[in-house]
Amino acid sequence: MGFTVYGAAGSGSVPVEAVLTLVGAPHRVVEAATWEGEAERDKVAGANPMRQIPALITPEGETITESAAILLWLTERFPEAGLAPPPGDPRRGQFLRWMSFIPASIYSMYWVRDEPGRLVGDDATAQATVLERTADRIAHCWSVMEAQVTPGRFLMGEDLTVLDLYVAVVSRWRPLRSRFHAVAPRMGEVVRRVDALPDLQAFWAERFPFEGDYAGPFVMSPP
Template sequence: MTYTVYGAAGSGSVPVEAALTLIGAPYRVVEAVTWEGDAERDKVAAVNPMRQIPALVTPAGETITESAAILIWLAEQHPEAALGPEPCDPGRGQFLRWMCFVPAAIYSMYWVRDEPARLAGDDPAARALIKTRTAERIADCWAKMESQIVPDGFLLGPEPTVLDLYVAVASRWTPHRKRFHEVAPRMGAVMRRVDALPELEAFWADRFPLKGRYGS
């Protein structure tokens, strides 16, 4: 009954691994640092033709891709962990809203900024502009989310959900936590609580430690 996660330290697989850690479900990680080249992407090809991480293979042998889908599915499959509101819960709509907002508005920016040549070609000035504009866009999206959420201990209530785990990881990426705290201070306070969860202390240290340029 073991899950298999195709992922890498510091990547979009980390919130999935964090959720499985809180759930207490056994899992193993197939480390595939896909941004390091075709050999690493090929590790994922058998389960995801996009050759992207994360991908989850369930104990039943089903493959699920897309980080938000995986996190929502895990919360539904393990209600005992209380990592997301159930379908009839009044908070379900906002949970789904923000679980979709993070990949659509923020995570999607990294396909462009990580390899700006995909859109800018060999033009150095265009590449630099993409880097700048995508960082600005990400910060603005965090600010917009901040303006519409009133945390209650955690983002959507007194207990953490997979949304908290998702944001805890995505806010570590460019423009990093320092900028995140500037544009979303209330959410930043929540992320410090997520970082400090004793159940995840060793996990964060191993899979995505907050240090140096990531800020705290």
């Protein structure tokens, strides 16, 4: 038996699916674009009472929710893949810091952005203000991370980790890669490299292809 992922193309399930692809773990995806309304959220209700994606069902039948928790759990399930600094590694603290920072400070903004009326009702002007201010907040958070990481080939040095996959996906969301590259140019070099990983080319094309302004006005670096 393999894994089941409740997720959707272009969503927060994509880094989870990317890990399963890299480690060669059999899995299937239950497609549920929860931002599209109640019917889609209902698809996830049996796995996650919050009716949010991603949710992971393990081969043993355990349910794990929350993107960062799933990614960290997968690094422990597949330690041979080397997708996280192990306990005792001097990089471990910063790795855990940024793995927590992304969902707490950035990913959380998208619950508001998906349906701003949840907080401000039907006022179109108020909704537009929410979208503008959350975009500014997201860009600011990326700039804070940019100022405090010291990337090598990847964010934690020379080795790919789930943090790289996480950032590569979330940075594709609005305010899109062009603004991400403007506020986080060193991290931008890393995510271009993740975009170009040979082992994920078919995966990206299927689950989160670049469209329009996702890539920004830059040429991707070689892997």
